[in-house]
Amino acid sequence: MKHNVVVTTHHKTGTVWMSTVFKAIARSVGANYVDFWTQYDRLERALRPPFVLFNHDSTFVRHAGVLRRPDVRILHLIRDPRDVLISAMHYHRTAEEPWLLERPPGNDNAPYRERLNALPTEFDQYVFELENSTSSTIEAMLDWQYDRANCLNVRYEDLWQDRSMELWTRILDFLGFEESEQEAGRTAFWANSLFGTAGRTQRSHARSGEAAQWRHKFTPDLARAFVERFPEALQELGYEKDDRWIEEIEREAMVHQA
Structure with missing residues (x-):
């Protein structure tokens, strides 16, 4: 070396x-x-x-x-960051890491995993994840x-x-x-x-590892929630030039509804 x-x-x-x-x-x-x-x-x-x-x-x-x-x-x-969000939310619903299972110190909130799983829809779970753990991850990538x-x-x-x-x-x-x-x-x-x-072999930690999973998981509502929380993140990290990716998701959603 x-x-x-x-x-x-x-x-x-x-x-x-x-x-x-x-x-x-x-x-x-x-x-x-x-x-x-x-x-x-x-x-x-x-x-x-x-x-x-x-x-x-x-x-x-x-x-x-x-x-x-x-x-x-x-x-x-x-x-x-969109794939980070998807991977993190699904992982945090079942993972056994201590911080997911323990009540936050000095806080009456339920443990992270319990709060995540208590939410009624997958959209709500993604937004919770976006506003909590994944928020810190995206901010750290931007701050590097x-x-x-x-x-x-x-x-x-x-x-x-x-x-x-x-x-x-x-x-x-x-x-x-x-x-x-x-x-x-x-x-x-x-x-x-x-x-x-x-x-x-069996790899319990990873769901699939595939890139661009967000294309199959993001709805127009989730895309808008993401951009509202992190309006410039995808551009700063070089993943998008603008917000036209949201329009593509909206068009795809309309095709499925037709």
């Missing part, structure tokens, strides 16, 4: 996928794999080079200095500093389509993996991708 590596994602942007891939890569090349939040209070001691540091929500707080280290290269993964010279910003959708692993090989090269290490990197990527070896 020519550089130490930082891999940073956001909730429902390929977090489990990338953590599994990079754990396998670190093991293959003899690097020290470090989970950012598990090691947060002792991170300086945990970062023994060569290391692969993984952060599942792209918030570094008092450890932001690691992103400026001259010996570090960063992979930052984002996803279409995208002009870091040592960072490669990659879309989940582009990785999902990368069956030839051409993009993945460019990523490995940018991160500083030697040519002799890149084959192990490609093997790890394919073995842990839903369209590769992992697709032939």
